[in-house]
Amino acid sequence: xxxxxxxxxxxxxxxxxxxxxxxxxxxxxxxxxxxxxxxxxxxxxxxxxxxxxxxxxxxxxxxxxxxxxxxxxxxxxxxxxxxxxxxxxxxxxxxxxxxx
Numbered sequence: 001x002x003x004x005x006x007x008x009x010x011x012x013x014x015x016x017x018x019x020x021x022x023x024x025x026x027x028x029x030x031x032x033x034x035x036x037x038x039x040x041x042x043x044x045x046x047x048x049x050x051x052x053x054x055x056x057x058x059x060x061x062x063x064x065x066x067x068x069x070x071x072x073x074x075x076x077x078x079x080x081x082x083x084x085x086x087x088x089x090x091x092x093x094x095x096x097x098x099x100x
Contacts, residue, residue, distance in 0.1 A: 022054070030054045030095045053095035062097040063087055069100050 012026040022028040022036050030053055037051035066087045067079050076085035089095040 025054075028054050029056075030089075034091060034095070053089035053091060055089070059089065062089075066097050066100075070098055 012021055012024055015021060015027065017027055017029040017032040019032060019036050019039060022033045023039070033052060033054040063086045069078070070087045071078060072085060072087070076082070087097060089097070
């Protein structure tokens, strides 16, 4: 049993991004995460919810970069003063930040 878990952990850390990795949110990328919508039962075990945009560390950089021009609603101001006013990725936009 230990060898199976050790091998699975090693696979998660050393393999290229794929659907299995995204279930555990290890070594995942946005295209692989979006492709996970088709996994019906295994997505219930995912740590961060599969099938959506992968919210990696680049999100904070993109938010800081878009803060000076992105306004999601009239209630928000520039620069954003609340978390609701920051840009968040959406699958409809291929999880990419808005163009300036």
